[in-house]
Amino acid sequence: MSVRIGLGIANFPFEEPRGFWRWVEQCEAGDVDSIWQTDRLIGAQPFLESMSTMAALAGATERLKFGMNVVVVPFRDPLVLAKECATIDFLSDGRLLPAFGVGGAVAPEFRATSRAM
Template sequence: MKFGFILFPSKDAIRPGDMGRYLEDRGFESLFYPDHTHIPATTKEYFDVAALPEEFKIGMDPFVALGAAAEATTTLQLGTAVLLVPERDPIVTAKQVASVDVLSDGRMNFGIGPGWIYQEMRNHGINPEDRWEVMRERTEAMREIWTRDVASYHGTFVNFDDVTSWPKPVQRPHPPILVAGNGPNVAKRVVAYGDEWIPMLRPTVLADIVRFKQEVRKPGSDAPIPVTLFGGEVESVDAYAKAGTDRVLFWIRPLPYADAVALIDRIALTLGSRLKDG
């Protein structure tokens, strides 16, 4: 099993290049960054944004942070966990993903999700009821852009003809697409337009991972689909491995350099030989 980190990149936190270099030096496999283009000041939805930790509101753009981390590392896997695709233009996002993949020589992982703050979606012109279908169409459209010299896509929410866009990703046909979600339909979505599953830590997630690894396959393949656990706890890594988890991302708060490296070292010490084996 592989181990990585996820945190919001922010002005006062450890810089992405420093974080990437330190993780690579300590033997960790990956660094992922989350995504919020903005946080609404108020919302009347089921979730009160006032209760969100400050880093949700001050995080930098994940692609800028990943570009900095790419230039500072050579082997570390990089990714989004997760990019809120309904809030992102697919033509622009396709170029951003491909650019990070080129800068990293093929180390980009594209974690995607629909978002969960409804007013945030509405501010981007998206009806929350449409978010899953918007995510599907935009992801399919990006795959067309990555894999064709001249791409077209026609759907309910995405329509374009004869688009040319470079660079193309180093990874072929494109970087792995990690589809987020813990609900009953997530397996169908992973099979339909993803390559991996990235669930969040929830009370039933280990049983869900066991069932997913046993039952879910891409058409024409007998190979289990990889699973990245978002927000795992270091004390439970043996249980995650037993369930069939392929990668664990430890969620940490944005910290200054000295505090961040001290935390990384404590986690590395706890993992011990598991880190080397991964």
């Protein structure tokens, strides 16, 4: 049995895009199996939007898998979200690792998006 390594980004710790892409290149070249990001739309810390980032990762990598630390479905239109995931998974040759959830009841995104949990 082998152990695969996945790394997550809770917020965006890079001061510029080049730092992020250097990190992605190191993960792609190393023994990292997957990278994960937090799905937040607003917050005190900087975040990249999950779907756009995964689309960029699909085009910038060849081996690395990627996913979101549970995309909060009620923040988005579910039909559009499903199509985005299917497109990213297809273009990345099956490397998208989706995870879906309903979010926390007090998440500020519910008020910001005028959506109910």
